[in-house]
Every structure is written in C-alpha cells, then in structure tokens.
Amino acid sequence: MKMLLTPSHLFAKLLLLLVITTYISPAILSTADAQHTWNTSYEKEERPLFTTHFSPGEFAERRNQVYSEIGSNAFAIIQGAPMPMGFQIFRQNNEFYYLSGIVSPHAYMILDGESQKATVYLQDRIERREYGEGKVLSYQDAELVMELSGIDDVKHISQLQADLEEYNIGQFTSVYTHLSPYENLGVTRSIANRTLGDRENDPFDNRPGRHQEFIKHLESLTSNLEMQNLDPITDELRKIKSPAEIELITISTKLHGEAIMESMRSTKVGILPQEMEAIARYIYWKNGVDGEGYYALTHVGPDAYMNHYHSSKRAARDGDMILMDYGPVYNYYTSDMGRMWPANGTFNPVQRELYTFYLEFYEAILNNIEIGLTPQQIMSNALAQFQPVFDQMTFSKDIYKKAADEFIDSYRQRLDNPRMGLGHGVGLAVHDVGDYSVPVEPGMVFVIEPQFRVPEENIYVRLEDMIVVTEDGVEVITDFVPRDIEGIEALMREEGMLQKIDIKLD
Known part of the structure; x- marks a missing residue:
C-alpha cells in the first residue's frame, strides 16, 4: 500500500535535502543524492590561494x-x-x-x-x-x-x-x-x-x-x-634546491620524458614537428602544467644544425634524424632534456657511427660527475676514460674523423679554464641562475648538452640530461628515457598515440 505524502511530509523531505546540500561534504554524497541538486560541488573555487608545495x-x-x-x-x-x-x-x-x-x-x-x-x-x-x-x-x-x-x-x-x-x-x-x-x-x-x-x-x-x-x-x-x-x-x-624544489623538478622531468617517449612511439616517416608537439602538450596539460618552459625545439633533419630553430614545418623523410627538446613548467619549476631518433625507426650505418661516437663521450661525462669535483676535474676524468675508446674508433669519412677530433680537442682546450662549466642549471628557469663552475654539491640541478657538428653535411648531434645532486649522491633523473640505440629502436616499435588517435582535418 502506498503512503500518501502530506504537506508536513513534503516539508520534512525538503528540509532534509537542504541539510544534506548545506552541511554534508560532497565527498560522501551518493549517486542517488547527486540526482537532487544542480551541482554536487559547492565551493565557488577549489584552487588554493597559496601554494601547497612549499611551507x-x-x-x-x-x-x-x-x-x-x-x-x-x-x-x-x-x-x-x-x-x-x-x-x-x-x-x-x-x-x-x-x-x-x-x-x-x-x-x-x-x-x-x-x-x-x-x-x-x-x-x-x-x-x-x-x-x-x-x-x-x-x-x-x-x-x-x-x-x-x-x-x-x-x-x-x-x-x-x-x-x-x-x-x-x-x-x-x-x-x-x-x-x-x-x-x-x-x-x-x-x-x-x-x-x-x-x-x-x-x-x-x-x-x-x-x-x-x-x-x-x-x-x-x-x-x-x-x-x-x-x-x-x-x-x-x-x-641550491630544497627537497621540495627537487620534487617539483622531478615531476616536470617525468612529464618531459613521457612526452619524448610518446613522440618516439608515434614517429613514422612523414610525421610533422607540430604532431610531436601536440603529443607533448596533451601530456603536459593533462597533468596540470603551468605552460612551456621554452618554445619547442623539434628538429627534423638539418633543422637541428640551427640548435634553437623552432616552428619547423618539415615533414620527416626516410633517413632523417629527429631531435626533440621541449620542457614544461610544473608549479613554477621546469626541466630540460633532449633526445634524438631516426624517423624510420632504425639507425642507418652513418647515424649509428656518429651517434655511437657521441654517446660514448657523453656517457663518459655522466659517469664521472661526483660530489666535490669541479667541472674541470670531471671533464679531465671523462676525457681520460674516453680516450682509449676513441683510439679504437674508425670513421667512414675523413670529414667525420676531422669533426670528431675537433670536437674532443675543444674539450681538451677548455681544461685550461679552471672556471669552465659542464652545462647550465635548471630550476625556476630553464637556464637557471647561479655559478655552476664550482665543485658539485648537494642541491644542484643541472644538465650537460655537448654539441657535435659536421658542418660539411649540416649534421648536428646533441643529447641533454637532467642531473640532480643530493646528500645521497648524483642521479641522472632522465635515465628512464632511452638514449642507447637498442632502447630507442625498441621503443619506436611500440604503438604510439598518433596511431591510436589521429584526428586531422580534410
């Protein structure tokens, strides 16, 4: 038998609904409750008026x-x-x-x-x-x-x-x-x-x-x-960054790395720089970034020779190399990282030859960064580690050997300067302030980015990695993004975002 609702019953139900919508936290409202109100979010704003990342x-x-x-x-x-x-x-x-x-x-x-x-x-x-x-x-x-x-x-x-x-x-x-x-x-x-x-x-x-x-x-x-x-x-x-600053830099760096890896997966011959940048922007804004730390450096082929070239419209051809360096700002803190990969997914012999030369030297620098050492000492140790490897290398062209010799010699010459640096700091700015020619100490966050060129063929090779120094030691927080040839080629065999969602106007 159905009960008839009297005016007093109706008033009681309305009063109960008013109490629920006024005093009960939206977090405990059930799906049924949500059917009786315009919104279940009641505060006009939920953004904090002051940062929650620093005390x-x-x-x-x-x-x-x-x-x-x-x-x-x-x-x-x-x-x-x-x-x-x-x-x-x-x-x-x-x-x-x-x-x-x-x-x-x-x-x-x-x-x-x-x-x-x-x-x-x-x-x-x-x-x-x-x-x-x-x-x-x-x-x-x-x-x-x-x-x-x-x-x-x-x-x-x-x-x-x-x-x-x-x-x-x-x-x-x-x-x-x-x-x-x-x-x-x-x-x-x-x-x-x-x-x-x-x-x-x-x-x-x-x-x-x-x-x-x-x-x-x-x-x-x-x-x-x-x-x-x-x-x-x-x-x-x-x-000198605090643990709270390093946490924000690390999040920014993780987003940066995910954007580069997803761009690698999505790369096929014919991809445009704007498509890779669209992937990065989706990842960045989905995760609440403030914006871009700098304009996107997405280089196809010889674009990279102009190392800060931007707004490229060149479609990647079979045999082109791609360089991407495009970091977000997350709650005021940014990151900086660069990776290179072949447009067709496989390093050809020339790409493998020059990239391997560069990577061996690059890894020697990373491996010798230690707390207490100056950049001059780090570079001296890196050159000593690399020299026996370099002595065994052969090059397919004289211009490649000449460029390699000049590249390494330029770092030997820098050893004459006790105030030499390895790269630049990263933090509130992508080229952060502070003197980084001093001994490495906890709290520093910086990158290395050696630039190797073969001018006769407009060849440019550059990687960039984020180094964080804490009391526990030195950590390359971008190591999760592959820079070895096998790791890059394996990642590129995976299905990418553009293959899953490719919306283009006719």
Missing part, C-alpha cells in the same frame, strides 16, 4: 638568508609582475615568487635587514573582476595573506612611496634590488636581455625594461642610499 617556513628561511647577506644597515625591495595584457593568465615573476610564494599582480615586498621583517604591498580588490574571474589576494585580504604566507605585514600599495622616503632618511646605508630583467613563464634572464636589446634597435620604441623603470623610480626615492644588486645573493640561493 611558509621555507619561504621564511629564504628571506632569512637574504637578511643575513644584506646586513642590518640595508633593506631589499622586490617588484612583482604586472597583470599581463590580453587574455593571459597572471603568473608571478620568479624573483618575487621565490621569496614570498604570493601570486598577486603589481605586488611589492620590502625585506628589512634591521628588523628582519617582510612587508608586502598589495593593490585593492577589483570586485567586478573577482566576480567574473575568481579571487586574487589583495590588500583587503591582509590577515589572510599573513596567515597563508607567513609574511610579517601587509600594507596598501599607496603606502610604499612614503615608506621608501622614510628609509631614505633613516639609519640605512644601502638598498638592494634586482638589477637584471625579471624571469617569468618562458622568459629567462638571457632571453629577456635579448628582447630589450632588440627594442633598443627600434627607433620608435625606446621603452626601458620594467625593472629599469622601477630602478629609476627607486633611485629618486632613495637618493641617500647606495643601490646594490640583489641578483648575486638570490642567484646563489636558487642554485
């Missing part, structure tokens, strides 16, 4: 090291990134993020060497924008900002000028700030300087860099103080 204490320790370096008679000021023009997602510059973790546009931070306190200056909330685009930490969130980040004080940006003028007439003798252009997504210090150099050659565009404009304002407000460069201090701090 406030880690940022505080970085600031403490800055205090120690600048001394009690100085303060440092760091300028954050502006809101980008166009439909671009805001991303904090590396310099500001490294010392605060705060991702708000047009922010400034003062690190007071005497009080050892950090003050962040933020703009007002733009309510209309937050209504349509989501929350951004602002001055109105001062208490929340201090709670999340561990920053000592938050002030309105309008107070910054007055505070700087007060510092100028106080007991301080120096002001530190970054004198180099700021890094950001896909922007290293060197590439930023290149852009500024190009701008200087434009007679109708004499804009300085944002850092230069800021320095000019800062000089006028702190004329009694000596301006000092903060870059050398933070560069050396950034050179």
Whole structure:
C-alpha cells in the first residue's frame, strides 16, 4: 500500500535535502543524492590561494638568508609582475615568487635587514573582476595573506612611496634590488636581455625594461642610499634546491620524458614537428602544467644544425634524424632534456657511427660527475676514460674523423679554464641562475648538452640530461628515457598515440 505524502511530509523531505546540500561534504554524497541538486560541488573555487608545495617556513628561511647577506644597515625591495595584457593568465615573476610564494599582480615586498621583517604591498580588490574571474589576494585580504604566507605585514600599495622616503632618511646605508630583467613563464634572464636589446634597435620604441623603470623610480626615492644588486645573493640561493624544489623538478622531468617517449612511439616517416608537439602538450596539460618552459625545439633533419630553430614545418623523410627538446613548467619549476631518433625507426650505418661516437663521450661525462669535483676535474676524468675508446674508433669519412677530433680537442682546450662549466642549471628557469663552475654539491640541478657538428653535411648531434645532486649522491633523473640505440629502436616499435588517435582535418 502506498503512503500518501502530506504537506508536513513534503516539508520534512525538503528540509532534509537542504541539510544534506548545506552541511554534508560532497565527498560522501551518493549517486542517488547527486540526482537532487544542480551541482554536487559547492565551493565557488577549489584552487588554493597559496601554494601547497612549499611551507611558509621555507619561504621564511629564504628571506632569512637574504637578511643575513644584506646586513642590518640595508633593506631589499622586490617588484612583482604586472597583470599581463590580453587574455593571459597572471603568473608571478620568479624573483618575487621565490621569496614570498604570493601570486598577486603589481605586488611589492620590502625585506628589512634591521628588523628582519617582510612587508608586502598589495593593490585593492577589483570586485567586478573577482566576480567574473575568481579571487586574487589583495590588500583587503591582509590577515589572510599573513596567515597563508607567513609574511610579517601587509600594507596598501599607496603606502610604499612614503615608506621608501622614510628609509631614505633613516639609519640605512644601502638598498638592494634586482638589477637584471625579471624571469617569468618562458622568459629567462638571457632571453629577456635579448628582447630589450632588440627594442633598443627600434627607433620608435625606446621603452626601458620594467625593472629599469622601477630602478629609476627607486633611485629618486632613495637618493641617500647606495643601490646594490640583489641578483648575486638570490642567484646563489636558487642554485641550491630544497627537497621540495627537487620534487617539483622531478615531476616536470617525468612529464618531459613521457612526452619524448610518446613522440618516439608515434614517429613514422612523414610525421610533422607540430604532431610531436601536440603529443607533448596533451601530456603536459593533462597533468596540470603551468605552460612551456621554452618554445619547442623539434628538429627534423638539418633543422637541428640551427640548435634553437623552432616552428619547423618539415615533414620527416626516410633517413632523417629527429631531435626533440621541449620542457614544461610544473608549479613554477621546469626541466630540460633532449633526445634524438631516426624517423624510420632504425639507425642507418652513418647515424649509428656518429651517434655511437657521441654517446660514448657523453656517457663518459655522466659517469664521472661526483660530489666535490669541479667541472674541470670531471671533464679531465671523462676525457681520460674516453680516450682509449676513441683510439679504437674508425670513421667512414675523413670529414667525420676531422669533426670528431675537433670536437674532443675543444674539450681538451677548455681544461685550461679552471672556471669552465659542464652545462647550465635548471630550476625556476630553464637556464637557471647561479655559478655552476664550482665543485658539485648537494642541491644542484643541472644538465650537460655537448654539441657535435659536421658542418660539411649540416649534421648536428646533441643529447641533454637532467642531473640532480643530493646528500645521497648524483642521479641522472632522465635515465628512464632511452638514449642507447637498442632502447630507442625498441621503443619506436611500440604503438604510439598518433596511431591510436589521429584526428586531422580534410
């Protein structure tokens, strides 16, 4: 017998539904419950307002090291990134993020060497924008900002000028700030300087860099103080990565490796660079990357001879070699790796000959990286290990032997320089800051990337691997991506993503 629902019964059921949808966690809602509401997700946003990958204490320790370096008679000021023009997602510059973790546009931070306190200056909330685009930490969130980040004080940006003028007439003798252009997504210090150099050659565009404009304002407000460069201090701090930083770099590297391996599997004669890059982008964005660390270096055939060539449209021909070097940024940290493989899946005799020569030398370098050794010592040991192998090698052409001799001789000549390097650092930037000509020590993350050329035939050979140094020793974290001939050919025999899903317009 069916029970008739009275108005009181209906009210009770509605009240129960209201209680469920208001107070019960969505995680415990059943499938049946999900049929009675528009959404089972209730929070307007689920993205965190502050990074979950670093503790406030880690940022505080970085600031403490800055205090120690600048001394009690100085303060440092760091300028954050502006809101980008166009439909671009805001991303904090590396310099500001490294010392605060705060991702708000047009922010400034003062690190007071005497009080050892950090003050962040933020703009007002733009309510209309937050209504349509989501929350951004602002001055109105001062208490929340201090709670999340561990920053000592938050002030309105309008107070910054007055505070700087007060510092100028106080007991301080120096002001530190970054004198180099700021890094950001896909922007290293060197590439930023290149852009500024190009701008200087434009007679109708004499804009300085944002850092230069800021320095000019800062000089006028702190004329009694000596301006000092903060870059050398933070560069050396950034050179030594924490376990949390290494974890993010490792994730970025794993994604990078998966993208290269999937591109190898998918390679058939006729593949286009854009197809391999599409594979990489799918893997990257599916796993939540911020974006690209640099534009894709996907080279087919002689494209590779121009080692930073990009946007190639060349289809791979039977007998071409492919080089891919294209890394993501994962929660502000990037990776750098390069691999080469034959378009048809099998190394021909010439490819095998030159690649084997290069790989033997390359592996000798990797095998001799040890904690406590300088790059000069590592290279000296690598050359000593490689020389007996090289003496037994034969080459099918005189130009190959000549190129090989010149390649090895160039490294012997570098041994005359005690400040020689092996490659470059990797971290917040793909060409990370810091001096890597010093002895290898725990916390370093760097790559090697020797470049071998045969100019007469536009032949270029390059591999690149990520080396992480911890207290436990040296680890090549890209070893899971094959670089030996047999491993590459075996991987290329597997079915790839493009063979499973190949969507093209007619």
